[in-house]
Amino acid sequence: NAGxxxxxxxxVLKTGQSMTLLCAQDMNHEYMYWYRQDPGMGLRLIHxxxxxxxxxxxxxxxxxxxxxxxxxxxxxGLESAAPSQTSVYFCASSPYQQGIQPQxxxxxTRLSIL
Amino acid sequence: AQSVTQLGSHVSxxxxxxxxxxxxxxxxxxxYLFWYVQYPNQGxxxxxxxxxxxxxxxxxxxxxxxxxxxxxxxxxxxPSAHMxxxxxxxxxxxxxxxxxxxxxxxxxxxxxxx
Numbered sequence: 001n002a003g004x005x006x007x008x009x010x011x012v013l014k015t016g017q018s019m020t021l022l023c024a025q026d027m028n029h030e031y032m033y034w035y036r037q038d039p040g041m042g043l044r045l046i047h048x049x050x051x052x053x054x055x056x057x058x059x060x061x062x063x064x065x066x067x068x069x070x071x072x073x074x075x076x077g078l079e080s081a082a083p084s085q086t087s088v089y090f091c092a093s094s095p096y097q098q099g100i101q102p103q104x105x106x107x108x109t110r111l112s113i114l
Numbered sequence: 115a116q117s118v119t120q121l122g123s124h125v126s127x128x129x130x131x132x133x134x135x136x137x138x139x140x141x142x143x144x145x146y147l148f149w150y151v152q153y154p155n156q157g158x159x160x161x162x163x164x165x166x167x168x169x170x171x172x173x174x175x176x177x178x179x180x181x182x183x184x185x186x187x188x189x190x191x192x193p194s195a196h197m198x199x200x201x202x203x204x205x206x207x208x209x210x211x212x213x214x215x216x217x218x219x220x221x222x223x224x225x226x227x228x
Contacts, residue, residue, distance in 0.1 A: 004157070031214050040123055042204060042218035043158075050213050058215075090157055094214050100146050100165040101214055105157035 002026050006091050006106035013081045013113050021076040021109050023091030030096035032074040036087040049074055081113045116141045116207045120219035128227045133192040135222045137205030140186060146208035147188045149179055153201045164188060200226045
């Protein structure tokens with residue numbers, strides 16, 4: 001009963017380095033999301049996907065790229081990390097049904113950019 | 115466009131006292147509303163959801179929320195706080211569109227004093 005799994009859980013990067021965060025869900029959900037959480041700002045949507053092979057921009061997409069080559073995986077990439085990207089990143093998924101279906105969250109990745 | 119405002123970034127109550135966490139929303143369509151809870155170093159867990167079936171919604175751990183259209187509010191309450199309720203709480207409104215996206219409030223951190 002894994003649900004949504006995020007790897008890694010913690011990471012420290014230097015400015016300019018690149019990395020990829022992996023999200024995997026075993027619930028056969030159509031929709032997947034990447035958020036960042038910063039103090040006092042709640043969760044803000046970075047990118048999302050409505051199905052395998054599709055991605056779309058959310059509220060704060062700049063500096064990030066995503067890919068969804070397989071239905072169960074959603075990858076978030078930072079090509080050139082900046083200190084402003086220090087945050088806690090959450091992945092979520094939900095089934096295909098508008099409005100009333102809640103999103104299921106992973107435990108987060110704490111990312112620090114020095 | 116949808117938005118959510120949570121009044122009070124920090125709320126402190128004594129154990130056994132009433133818990134009241136405030137949430138006001140704006141939505142261009144009939145809203146679906148959610149409350150999530152986040153314990154330290156964990157992801158978000160669904161507490162309850164409003165989907166227009168009933169204005170008073172009961173959730174897990176003794177929490178409930180009342181939808182008031184005239185006040186555009188969806189406040190979260192619990193009659194008697196327990197130490198284990200200490201966490202951060204997020205109100206969210208669904209965009210009710212393809213992609214099932216949510217807009218989150220800034221969060222309220224609940225502290226429970228013995």
